[in-house]
Structure formats: structure tokens, C-alpha cells
Amino acid sequence: MTDRYNREIDYIRISITDRCNLRCKYCMPEEVPFIPHERILRYEEILRIVKILAKLGIRKVKLTGGEPLVRRGCDSLIREIKQIEGIDMVTLTTNGVLLEEMLPQLQEAGVDAINVSLDTRNRARYLEVTGKDMYEQVERGIEAVYKSGIPLKINCVPVQGVNIDEIPDFFTWAKEKQIAVRFIEMMPIGYGDQYEAFSAEQIKEMFFARYPEAYQVKEILGNGPAVYYRAPGFAGEIGIIGAVHEKFCSTCNRIRLTSEGFFKLCLYSGAGIDLRQMLRDGSTDEEIADAIADAIQRKPKEHHFGEVQAESSVDASASGEADTRKMSQIGG
Numbered sequence: 001m002t003d004r005y006n007r008e009i010d011y012i013r014i015s016i017t018d019r020c021n022l023r024c025k026y027c028m029p030e031e032v033p034f035i036p037h038e039r040i041l042r043y044e045e046i047l048r049i050v051k052i053l054a055k056l057g058i059r060k061v062k063l064t065g066g067e068p069l070v071r072r073g074c075d076s077l078i079r080e081i082k083q084i085e086g087i088d089m090v091t092l093t094t095n096g097v098l099l100e101e102m103l104p105q106l107q108e109a110g111v112d113a114i115n116v117s118l119d120t121r122n123r124a125r126y127l128e129v130t131g132k133d134m135y136e137q138v139e140r141g142i143e144a145v146y147k148s149g150i151p152l153k154i155n156c157v158p159v160q161g162v163n164i165d166e167i168p169d170f171f172t173w174a175k176e177k178q179i180a181v182r183f184i185e186m187m188p189i190g191y192g193d194q195y196e197a198f199s200a201e202q203i204k205e206m207f208f209a210r211y212p213e214a215y216q217v218k219e220i221l222g223n224g225p226a227v228y229y230r231a232p233g234f235a236g237e238i239g240i241i242g243a244v245h246e247k248f249c250s251t252c253n254r255i256r257l258t259s260e261g262f263f264k265l266c267l268y269s270g271a272g273i274d275l276r277q278m279l280r281d282g283s284t285d286e287e288i289a290d291a292i293a294d295a296i297q298r299k300p301k302e303h304h305f306g307e308v309q310a311e312s313s314v315d316a317s318a319s320g321e322a323d324t325r326k327m328s329q330i331g332g
């Protein structure tokens with residue numbers, strides 16, 4: 001599937017729930033009203049969409065949330081997606097809270113890689129950032145994945161005044177273990193605009209100041225936009241996702257499906273189509289495939305995080321209006 005900017009779209013990120021067992025301050029700080037069950041796609045509806053997408057050229061699937069592991073049967077969903085012809089890879093992005101107990105089922109289901117989000121390795125600070133005293137549980141989950149041999153990545157969002165002092169320890173983690181430790185620029189989505197982000201450039205400077213012989217890794221280490229670096233003696237890698245400042249949109253390969261069944265063409269923009277409506281009003285697979293193929297041609301060119309919509313540089317026709325959904329609804 002190629003869009004009007006000649007980008008090959010082969011990766012879908014599916015948010016399977018808007019619910020979460022953590023309350024990260026920048027993502028879901030208070031008791032947000034949850035979407036009623038009947039508005040959430042059932043697993044058989046997700047499977048039907050993935051089958052249609054696989055025929056259109058989607059090869060890689062990421063399950064995210066909310067917290068994907070709080071939705072019962074997440075492992076069965078992975079197993080069934082893996083069986084769909086054309087799908088090469090199913091990966092998971094999780095906060096890790098339920099990972100230790102669920103790892104055997106996930107492994108048995110055939111999950112291809114797991115990313116765990118962890119902004120701090122300090123228990124008191126973890127409670128402060130996520131609202132829950134679950135740090136040790138998450139570390140045990142990470143250790144279990146590491147021992148299982150399933151490819152593991154860590155996602156850390158560096159924020160001024162919160163965890164910048166820990167960044168060198170995160171570098172050391174990647175030095176000592178075969179893990180990709182990634183830093184994501186905070187995006188002004190949801191509550192993210194209330195925090196002072198640490199930029200991709202700042203992380204890179206910090207890394208090269210400590211490890212002057214570091215170099216960019218050439219091989220492809222995932223399906224997402226991270227740029228990876230290694231230094232001599234490193235078992236793992238450092239990854240940097242310049243979600244705001246490094247516009248990787250020209251090589252974008254992805255689309256999204258929200259837990260409510262909204263087929264979202266871009267992380268930034270609200271553009272897309274309501275597939276739940278089509279699934280439930282009796283549309284055929286061919287009609288849904290046509291609607292998806294047509295929507296792909298309207299995929300926005302790029303994001304405009306950090307810019308004012310009214311500025312002349314912002315081409316709303318090419319990028320769509322900014323979405324108002326929260327990150328927990330989109331899935332990152």
C-alpha cells in the first residue's frame with residue numbers, strides 16, 4: 001500500500017483498550033471517563049480488520065493501549081493475528097506491570113518483541129510519575145522478558161525536572177545488557193504540553209559527550225522511527241525517537257486503529273474513518289477495503305507539533321487538523 005507521497009504503509013498500531021492500570025502524569029493523570037464496552041472493538045472485529053489490512057499490504061502489527069495487558073485475552077489475540085496470512089510480526093508496547101505473570105502466555109502466543117515503558121528506575125520517583133507503587137513489579141517483568149530471549153526495548157520519556165539525572169544510568173543499562181534503551185521526545189498531545197521536554201538533540205549530545213566513539217547503527221532494529229546508536233563495549237543500543245523535532249514523516253510507514261475502531265491516518269492529525277460503523281452496519285470486506293485504500297490516499301504529509309495552526313507554514317490541507325484525543329486513546 002503506497003500513499004500519495006509514495007510512502008509504503010506496512011505497519012499498523014492497534015490500541016486494544018483505553019484503560020490502564022497506571023496514571024502517568026503526562027498521559028492519564030486523573031480518573032478519565034472510560035469508553036463504554038460496547039463502543040470498544042471486539043476481538044473478532046479487530047481480527048476482521050487485520051485480515052483486510054493484510055490483503056492490502058500490512059505486514060507488521062503493534063498492540064498498544066491504554067495498557068494492552070489489562071484487556072483479557074490479549075495473548076489469544078496475538079496468537080490469532082499471528083495466524084493471519086501476510087502478517088510477519090506482532091509486537092507489544094506495555095507498561096510492564098502485568099508482564100511477569102503474563103509472559104508465559106505471551107511467549108506461547110508467539111509475540112515477536114516487547115517494548116516496556118519506564119521513565120525512572122527509582123521506586124519513589126516511579127510512584128510520583130505513574131501514581132502507583134509498581135516499580136519492582138515492572139523490573140521483574142523486564143528481567144523475565146530479558147531471560148526469555150524475546151527482543152526487548154525500553155521506552156523512556158525524559159522530562160526536565162523529573163528524570164534527566166537518570167539518563168546516564170539508562171545509557172549504562174544498554175551498555176551492560178542486550179537491550180535497546182530508547183528516549184522519546186515528549187509530544188504536546190494530551191497533557192504532554194504541560195511538561196518541558198528534553199530534546200532528541202540534547203540526548204544525543206549527552207550520549208556522545210560520554211561515549212565519543214559512539215556511532216549510528218545501520219541495521220534496522222524495529223518498525224518504528226527510532227534512530228539507534230552504539231558505543232564500543234555496548235551489549236545493547238541507545239535509541240532516540242525525535243517525535244517532535246526530527247520529522248521522520250517522509251519515511252512514515254504506519255497507520256493506527258483506536259480501541260473504538262477509528263482508523264487513524266497519522267499520530268498528529270484527527271483525519272481518518274470510522275471503521276466500527278462500517279463493521280457494524282453490515283459493510284462487506286470489499287467495501288471496508290475500498291474505504292481503507294481510499295483513506296490511505298488522504299494520509300497527512302507530516303505533523304506540526306510545536307507549530308501554531310494559523311501559521312502560513314502549516315498546510316492544513318496536507319496535514320489535517322490536530323487531533324484532540326489523549327495519548328491513552330491513541331496508543332502512542
Ligand SMILES: Nc1nc2c(ncn2[C@@H]2O[C@H](COP(=O)(O)OP(=O)(O)OP(=O)(O)O)[C@@H](O)[C@H]2O)c(=O)[nH]1
Binds near residue numbers: 184
Ligand atoms: N511523532 C511520532 N511519534 C511516533 C510515531 N510512531 C511511534 N512514535 C513514538 O514512538 C513511541 C514508541 O513506539 P513503540 O510502540 O515503542 O514502537 P515503535 O518504535 O513504533 O516500533 P518498534 O521499534 O518496532 O517496537 C510511541 O509511543 C510514540 O511516542 C509516529 O508515527 N510519529
Ligand SMILES: C[S@@+](CC[C@H](N)C(=O)[O-])C[C@H]1O[C@@H](n2cnc3c(N)ncnc32)[C@H](O)[C@@H]1O
Binds near residue numbers: 187193327
Ligand atoms: C500511550 S502508552 C500505551 C502503551 C503502554 N501503556 C505503555 O505505557 O507502554 C505508549 C507510549 O507513549 C508514551 N507517551 C505517552 N504520552 C506521551 C507524550 N505526550 N509524548 C511522548 N510519548 C508519550 C508512553 O511513555 C509510552 O511509552
Ligand code: SF4
Binds near residue numbers: 021022028
Ligand atoms: S503511558 Fe501507558 S502506562 Fe502510562 S498512563 Fe499512559 S497508557 Fe498508562
Ligand code: SF4
Binds near residue numbers: 303
Ligand atoms: S506524525 Fe504522522 S506522518 Fe509523521 S511519522 Fe507520525 S504518523 Fe507518520
